Amino acid sequence: MSTILHLDLDAFFCAVEELHDPSLTGKPFAVGGRPEERGVVASCSYAARAQGVRSAMPMGRALRQCPELIIVPPQRSRYSHMSQQVMDRLHNLAPLVEQISIDEAFVDISDLCPDSNISSRLKVESLDTFESVAAGIGRKIQRQIMDELGLPCSVGIASNKLVAKIATETGKKGARGSSAPAALTVIEAGREAEFLSPLPVSMLWGVGPKTEEKLSSLGIHTIGQLATAGAENLAALFGENGRQMWHHARGIDERPVSPEHTAKSISQETTFSRDISDDKTLERTLKELSVEVGKNLRREKLAGTTIKIKLRWPDFTTLTRQATLPAATDLDEEIFQTALGLLRKTREPGAPLRLVGVGVSGLGAPARQMELWGAQTEKQRKIQSVIDDLQARFGDSIIKKGR
């Protein structure tokens, strides 16, 4: 029997901004682009949520909803640095960690918990019931992330990924008020279906608005109703997806926690809050993205031969251009120079862009081609590893390469 912990950082971007500017604490504010720049809310504080502001809302509407809303421009590198700090702590908790987004991850904590079936049978002898042990682990990681990093998070623990994630969500929804929920919800093995039963079908993975509508027309609104609809009926209506849905409705999910080691490419992109036509700004962004990609490659102990850029024009047409290097790289500067060459070849100076991205594929072990007259690169490599080390310990802003 596995035990899976799902962790979701509460209003992550806002929490990070509060650390940088404590005067924001308790105030309604949102991280995102300015309304005159077509900005949307990327994350909003709980005080803002209490006034009806939601993520992904256009900033203009958010301001009408909450006129005293403070708008904070996003600081990407801050978030990814803090996210990494959180993930490092999860890796220390247990080896199997699957990061699903910048602020969310699964951890397989099976080895840390007593087998829940056995413990419930032996309840009399053992005081360490599954529930108390699991809750203890959850509380411990929440406290550690709060104490060491100052970030609130919500945790769900269950026998599989599906139920653990929904547990986190229900915990967050249950908490009301203007501070972070920091919820902890543990679902004991065997009670998954019971837990899911009253919840709306839309909380299941794979049930989008269309499916929800179709189910609703059949009188199916809750997950419990879905579970009694029968696998064959659902398969007839929705195909293989329907069968999957029925399993999920009964709290069954067999997917293991899979750390992303088989990544086929590593990339970073950024959507501007308004179209950018300034060459300098674009090239600086490209540099930041390249640095981020390089760092991710080195952290994953990978290197790649193909450098790719992604560009989106104001009319939303998107194109990618790639170049292949003679040898695999994980060096920021080499990634940047190649990406810059591609950008300059693809884009007229001054042409506005909505989005730029940088990626590296053709990944393999970070073997590197040694050079005949190679003293220079060896030096660059040593500098890079010192920078990485400093940034990992003190944050990205501790040291930067001069331009």
Next chain:
Amino acid sequence: MKVTVLQENLTRGLSAVSRAVSPRSTLPVLANVLIATDEGRLRLSATNLEMGITCWIGAKIEEEGSTTVPARMFADLVNTMPDNQVHLNLDTRTQTLHIQSGASKNDVKGIDAQEFPPMPVPDFDNAINISVADFKEMIQQVAFAASTDEARPVLMGVLVSVDKDTVTMAAADGYRLSVRKSTLSAVAPSPVTAIIPARALSELARIASDGEQQVQMVMPKGRGQVVFRVKDAELVSQLIDGTFPDYQQIIPRSHKSRTLVSTASLLKACKQAEIFAREGSNIVRLNIKNSGELQPGEVEISAHSEETGKNETLVEATVDGIPLLIAFNVKFLREVLEVIKTPNVAIETSAPNAPGVIKPVGDEHFLHVIMPMHLG
């Protein structure tokens, strides 16, 4: 100008000069081929200002003259001519070239030959003479190791040095080095050292046909150019300015491990490994296992890719010295094995992070150095 030429001669000539045409230049005339009568023959020239090729073909000349016409279009036209005889007739006033072959009549708008950059007319009296067969083999064994990275112009060239009766070519792209020597039939009038673009040498190897005896090379004083002459053709190239890095210093003087292996078997194993390696970081691993007292040694050649799978081949070898696991860019290893003519090849190295030296067994004239891949 009024001339008659054979279609096959024209096709051959146009093909020889075609690689020097510069179709996207800001100077329109560079996309054209020069056609000029020249002492009873027809001269065809093309240039991209860095490299120029001239070729002479037999023709029946009724009226002297010259013009230039779009190279690509002219070649396509000639290739589809219905008759073996092609008549060229220039209207000098309009620079329109009338081309007739059988029932096909064409008018092609040209650009005045005056606008075509003049080609050098060097003096070949003090030329260095090299056998075409030797020279072609040298180019084939060296030019591929030159860099294609425009950021390092010096390495895009081949260092050619002539001293007394020895000619040496060396090229390196920063990761590998190819050096080949050859002996001249006559002592050169004076020592010469120059960096010649690898591309120009490859073109020379292409246009010099095997039956020809000698290639003549001259570097007219103060012009920064080299001119090669073979039968019926000349190639002129700008030399690359700069200092070629000292390559003698990076050729290892000793080794701790020497592996003798069949060139064909190793090449085959590399080609297979490349099928996997090219999906990832291009790495081939050579696990060199010592020969024991009585059993032979062997090399295990392997490659794997995160995405597609893995490959492994055992090749028999004679191994002297320490056993070793060394990794190379498989393309580099394959490319050098493809130009080695001897049945056996030796790989000499000292450590996984030390250069690998590849030598044809029984041929002292060729040497290749590949830097290994460092496995992180």
